[in-house]
Amino acid sequence: MEKIFRVFSLKHLLLVSIALNVSLILRVMNLSEKEILNSWSQEEELAKGHVSNNRHLSSSSSSSSSSFANTRIEAEDGGEKVINLDHVIAVAIIMLSLPGLTKTDFIDVMLLMFFFQCSGDPTMYEKYWQQVGDKTTIVIPGWQSLSYFSDVSNICWFLEPDFAKEVVRLHRVVGNAITENRHLVVGTGSTQLFQAALYALSPQDALEPISVVSAAPFYSSYPSITDCLKSGLYKWAGDAHSFKKDGPYIELVTSPNNPDGFVRQSVVNRSEGILVHDLAYYWPQYTSISFPADHDLMLFTVSKSTGHAGMRIGWALVKDTEVAKKMTKYIELNTIGVSKDSQLRAAKVLKVLSNSCEPNSSEGECFFEFNHRQMATRWKQLRMAVQKSGLFSVPEFPPQFCTFLGRDFKPQPAFAWLKCEQEEIDDCESFLRGKKILTRSGRHFGFSSKYVRISMLDRDQNYNLFVERLSNIIIS
Amino acid sequence: MEKIFRVFSLKHLLLVSIALNVSLILRVMNLSEKEILNSWSQEEELAKGHVSNNRHLSSSSSSSSSSFANTRIEAEDGGEKVINLDHVIAVAIIMLSLPGLTKTDFIDVMLLMFFFQCSGDPTMYEKYWQQVGDKTTIVIPGWQSLSYFSDVSNICWFLEPDFAKEVVRLHRVVGNAITENRHLVVGTGSTQLFQAALYALSPQDALEPISVVSAAPFYSSYPSITDCLKSGLYKWAGDAHSFKKDGPYIELVTSPNNPDGFVRQSVVNRSEGILVHDLAYYWPQYTSISFPADHDLMLFTVSKSTGHAGMRIGWALVKDTEVAKKMTKYIELNTIGVSKDSQLRAAKVLKVLSNSCEPNSSEGECFFEFNHRQMATRWKQLRMAVQKSGLFSVPEFPPQFCTFLGRDFKPQPAFAWLKCEQEEIDDCESFLRGKKILTRSGRHFGFSSKYVRISMLDRDQNYNLFVERLSNIIIS
Structure with a gap:
């Protein structure tokens, strides 16, 4: 606790308290972080090394689960995509001290901050393994x-x-x-x-x-x-x-x-x-x-x-x-x-x-069949959203025969390599961030920033929200 | 199997067969590898990097548990301390082709080779955790x-x-x-x-x-x-x-x-x-x-x-x-x-x-009390063996008060830093290897080769065999 007192003055503590209340109100409003925000950045961002901390925000708290100092200084973009509630609270504090802040601005930024389940985690697969039950x-x-x-x-x-x-x-x-x-x-x-x-x-x-x-x-x-x-x-x-x-x-x-x-x-x-x-x-x-x-x-x-x-x-x-x-x-x-x-x-x-x-298995549906169907559905949804929006493109793949599934199909990759087709949009990542869709810019992949990479392996709820948002981005 | 035929000629296969028989005979004689051999090298040998393969011996076999080529080229000392039965068989093949080999020479080398449970693994601790049962x-x-x-x-x-x-x-x-x-x-x-x-x-x-x-x-x-x-x-x-x-x-x-x-x-x-x-x-x-x-x-x-x-x-x-x-x-x-x-x-x-x-625990004996006693027994045994032999020394430590155990005791480290005291023995590791005790030379620790490091954390059976052997090394 000493550390906290060193970092924070009484005024700061008051602001922390206000921010905590805001956080609680948001929870009461049932604006669950998970439900609100898409997070389409990738696990590789964790491992990408060149952390360019565009924004530095500092906060400190004592963790409820341990006595360690739980201080975080985080980058909102360009750097690590891991973010925590402390960070959100710190941003809330700063925002609340700004003059002329509207309720909409505040909620918008809060929503953008709640992307801590980003990472492109392969959480889509939980559904299959839950269905399998205790066998694993x-x-x-x-x-x-x-x-x-x-x-x-x-x-x-x-x-x-x-x-x-x-x-x-x-x-x-x-x-x-x-x-x-x-x-x-x-x-x-x-x-x-x-x-x-x-x-x-x-x-x-x-x-x-x-x-x-x-x-x-x-x-x-x-x-x-x-x-x-x-x-x-x-x-x-x-x-x-x-x-x-x-x-x-x-x-x-x-x-x-x-x-x-x-x-x-x-x-x-x-x-x-x-x-x-x-x-x-x-x-x-x-x-x-x-x-x-x-x-x-x-x-x-x-x-x-x-x-x-x-x-x-x-x-x-x-x-x-x-x-x-x-x-x-x-x-x-x-x-x-x-x-x-x-x-x-x-x-x-x-x-x-x-x-x-295995052929003639009596062990329930084959893992690959189940998840192939999941991916097929997701790619269909994505292509429909891209078509509806009219502002983007995703790669077209020729179908090929699969010796395992015994039929032809088109690739349905774990990532969508999305291009902003409008000439005036050079930075597709920034453009999408403005629409509350978090992606990873093509420049990190040694390529054009007109492209972004989007994870296709998140949980259904997040994926559905993402395609809904994408489909609603239309030429204004 | 193709690979095997590429590597081995018919003559080699015959030798493998002979070696396998030797291995089987050794087993029938109940000269179990575990019982025969001490292995006092350390896990750090695995991680020490500068592999100086003094002896290169090659063998090949197909693994029973997988279809992978299971080829190993191993260093008998100075390098990796992991060794496998294939290696032993390869050595057996080479030895059997040597003229004038005595039965004693053969068995001695075979014993020396069976040190694959070396590593200074902390297997001493198995006893406590087995005793604790299902709680963990x-x-x-x-x-x-x-x-x-x-x-x-x-x-x-x-x-x-x-x-x-x-x-x-x-x-x-x-x-x-x-x-x-x-x-x-x-x-x-x-x-x-x-x-x-x-x-x-x-x-x-x-x-x-x-x-x-x-x-x-x-x-x-x-x-x-x-x-x-x-x-x-x-x-x-x-x-x-x-x-x-x-x-x-x-x-x-x-x-x-x-x-x-x-x-x-x-x-x-x-x-x-x-x-x-x-x-x-x-x-x-x-x-x-x-x-x-x-x-x-x-x-x-x-x-x-x-x-x-x-x-x-x-x-x-x-x-x-x-x-x-x-x-x-x-x-x-x-x-x-x-x-x-x-x-x-x-x-x-x-x-x-x-x-x-925890104070007043009803959960059985405290882990540290139990294993402190184990270590105390082992150090006592070691000091007695060193005394009986007369050729070695181990460090003396002053007793110190332990705030956790609430009493004074002398350190009883996880390794023994043993010195060959005889002037004519410059390479203590080689000397002990000749006595079927495998150790790690002081030179790997940036120190004199008159010293060796010995793990104190092996299973009881191996530890007891080691101290017995050490105590029997006397001036001849």
Whole structure:
């Protein structure tokens, strides 16, 4: 409490009290944050590194759940998209002290602030798993998994055998990747595995760091993750299309691509190139499975396949033994392995998922069928909203035969890559923010700011509100 | 299977078959690996980075639990300490092809190879948690924790509130650290938090990387973790005692120290120094709690406090808001948060632990009392073995009053820092390896190779075998 008194004068405390009342009134008015606000920014914003704090707002409170100082200084845009009630209260305080504030202005800004469930979390998937019930429930006794080790017979000694087994089975069921003669390396999400791959593929004694490239628009976190520690081993070198430097390089191929959903291949195609394939979205709810992927190094994650982002579990399929060993070494150095609890839980979830999709399964509807239908509905809604508005466009994809679902369909990506078509709108993100739709600007993806990326994986309620708002933006 | 045929000729297959028979015979002779071999190397060996593969041995097999190629090339010493049966079989093959091999030689090498449960795992703690029973069991349904977020009201947005609450409570119960007016940052083990601290404390725009130092003997993984990515932000600069460079620096203070168990303070003491306190072992089973630690940045881990190394959960107590924000940012970039499953499980374990140690608890014996007694017994055994042998020494510590246990006692560290006292033994690790005791040489800790570090946290059976062997090494 001392800290609070240091920061706040009596006048400030009075304002805090007023703001708290406002917050309570808003709650009484049943203007629930969740119901009011869309939040279409993405989890990658969390990991994008270059925090440009456009607005700095400070607040302080003691947390009810702990005695820690719970001070936050937050960026409203451009930076972190995590925001808290303290922040909202701080803004409320400032706004209430402004002369000539209208009730509408106040509520508008408050609404804009309530976007803390942003993140493009894959919460859409909760519905399926709730429906499945207790089959995926895991029970772990207190004396289990005290050891660092999971499987000493494996290069990746921290890989839980049950998880490995279910990963292999899932790829067999779906037919989206070759697992034979591959090493499986588990990671704390595919983000850690991406860094493990950079470590493993970079020459250790080169005179300069190896170039890391990806074709624009590329995953917005690649540059910041690559460069955050100013590594002497590797360095972000931008858009693969314009990469001209001689010598070895690493090219990241995300397919289907984040943010635009297109199926991709490498673009540099020189002899000294090393490829990393990020196949996080190569699952049948998003895109047709055309063939089992057969690349040297392929990355996957439960966050985008089953929706369990909170587990922080990803995996790599690695052809080369030395590369698998070096990736394992990186994860040893970085985190001495990967949570056993989450691996065991992931194993159970993957097992239930595969069970549901095996031919002649009696386990309820196949996970991918269910969520394919969800995505189809959402993309239909989005295209109708885009059509109704007339101000935007989204990519058109050709249909392709899916070996898993046994029918043709058009891709229905986890993100919508929306373009503001009006000539006078250069900054689509700002334009949409003015309409209370929070998105991520194309410039973060090495592309034009006429584009924004929008998550398609939020809960129904938020998604529906978003398409409703979008459809109502018409030329005035 | 194709891969196997590519690697192995018919002759090799015959040798594999012979080796498998040898392995089976050994098993029939009931020479169980677990019973035969002590393994006193440490988990940090996994994370030490500079793998000097003295012996390269290759083998290949198809795993029974998956279809992955299960090829391993392993270092028998100096490098990774993880070893598998394939490796043993490969060694067996090579040995069987050597002329003049005696049965004793063969069995000796086989025994030495069976050290795959090395690692200094804190498996000693299994006994307590088994005794506690179901109270620490956790149940997680499949639809829980899909989101990336845990607590958007916190700077560390991926921190589970229940975990935060139990950490604060535990420090209050034990009295080993101040938590008031601190930010709590959770990490994938304290190893990740150490890197987060380096990232947060290094100047972002300095002309050269900041020096990172620690007084020798220091934790053997510090150098390799610090330098593995050749960061332009920070650089390992060795023993703090001999650090003379002007300008800012980061000093790592491990107290009680790993490997030698002594209570420590910073040694450089210059105005531009930034301190990181690694307090992983500041718990009453190891050392007297003299006062609640009150440093700017303190690291803790469940691996060494409760013994749950497989959870990969650590925490930092951070005074400065900007540092806490940067550490959080690093963990966002590195792994987009920390496993929710493990945080929830850790919360439950810490809760049961605190319950057991509250005054007038009716929850069975206090965790720290129980394990303090275990450690006391082990140190007594060790000192007797050292005395009986006459060839070694271990540190002597003065007794100190423990505010938690309410009595004086001498430190009983998680590691024994053993010295080979005989003048002619320069390499204590090699000497002990010859006696079938696997240790970690002092040279990895920036110190003399007359010293070795020995884990005191293995299961009873292994520990007892170790002290028995040690006590039987006498001057011949």
